Amino acid sequence: MAVTLKSWLLEASRQLQEAGQENARQEAEMLLCQQLQKNTAYLFAWPELTLTPIQQEQLASWLQQRLDGRPLAWILGAWEFWGLRLEVSPATLIPRADTECLVEQALSLGEAPALRVMDLGTGTGALALALKKERPGWQVEAVDFQPAAVTLARKNARQLELDVRIWQSDWWQSVPPGDYDLILSNPPYIHPDDPHLLQGDVRFEPQTALVGGDDGLEAYRKLLSGIEQRLKPGGWLLVEQGYDQAEAVAELFARAGLVEISGFQDYAGQPRITQGRRPKV
Ligand SMILES: C[S@@+](CC[C@H](N)C(=O)[O-])C[C@H]1O[C@@H](n2cnc3c(N)ncnc32)[C@H](O)[C@@H]1O
Known part of the structure; x- marks a missing residue:
């Protein structure tokens, strides 16, 4: 038939x-x-x-x-993020719609023509590429420690004709001290005992993109440890976090000397983003 x-x-x-x-x-x-x-x-x-x-x-x-x-995105080979068609692979996270809130928040910080931006743990390049698309004048850089993710993010940048510099680094290790106006990251933040790791697409995605050390917060400590040498006075740090981590992340921000710390919700109303600023001198 x-x-x-x-x-x-x-x-x-x-x-x-x-x-x-x-x-x-x-x-x-x-x-x-x-x-x-x-x-x-x-x-x-x-x-x-x-x-x-x-x-x-x-x-x-x-x-x-x-x-x-098997994740639908992997079967299709690509997934949409911020209206951009991104190739995906088992090397890293499939970009999530909720992470678009981080793009929105970053864009709301201003339309300054030439900000220097770093996306740490870029995966498919989702955040870096979305920002470059919206603010072509910004100098956007990105790192990931997985060589296959770096290759994937570079490929996405090439296909979208977006000029983002992407290289391999274990958090700040291969990022020279600098003067970034904006640093953002959607790092691995799931607690290793979280039952969500056994559900849906997450079962297939690499633990390196998901699990944030013993308490889910390790990546934030690593990111914050490099801030002083790289975030300009007055510059912004923006991170995504787990639905129950807002308080802990805000505390880490405060301990690292950041000010004007505030939180924002995702589209489902969960506290998803923490933002802080290096004091102006
Ligand atoms: C939650 S995924 C986010 C990917 C992408 N930014 C997004 O929002 O779709 C976290 C990313 O951090 C990367 N990562 C994990 N540990 C890292 C490290 N030590 N240094 C740099 N990147 C790391 C992973 O490979 C993964 O691509």
Whole structure:
């Protein structure tokens, strides 16, 4: 029997829903769009179009991977962040929509034409590339300690034609002292005992992108230890944190001598961002 776009979507959505995927229909549409290299409007315009045996075989393989829990972003090979299509890989985190709040907050700090910015633990390059896209005049730099993440972020920068300097560094180790106006980071911050590590996409993503040492806060201590030599007086530090870490992170900021410390919520209303400033001299 011929498999049409409509019949494939119905069956795939049913299977995904049975497997407990919340956005079953949307995920099925995304897989089909990827296979056809078309947008969703095409699926609705041509519901009776039949799939070739080769298309069916590829789709069956993708669907099975998804039913086995493999992140949809990895199956698609790319994910959208701040309207940018970013390649993803098992080397690092799949960018999350909540992290866009960090971009928003960074942009709200001003439209100064030539800020110097550092994104620590850049992964796919998500934060650095979003900022460069919005503020082409800013000098945006980024590091990650995973060589494969550095390669991936550079590839994304090239494909998007965004001029961001990206290199390998274990936090500040290979970043010379400097005069950054803005330092931002979405570091690994999950507590090693957090049950969320056993759920959803997170089960597949590398621990190096997720777990923040013994208490979830290790990366913040590392970042803060290099601030004095690199953040300009009056410059800003912005980090993402876990939903229950706002107080602890604010305390670390204060202990590191930062001032004007404040917190911001993500789109779900969780305290997600801490911002602080180096005192002006
Ligand atoms: C939570 S992910 C965030 C990735 C990206 N910034 C984003 O928001 O999608 C944390 C990133 O920090 C990187 N990382 C972990 N430990 C690091 C270290 N010691 N030095 C530099 N980067 C590190 C990981 O490889 C990973 O890419």
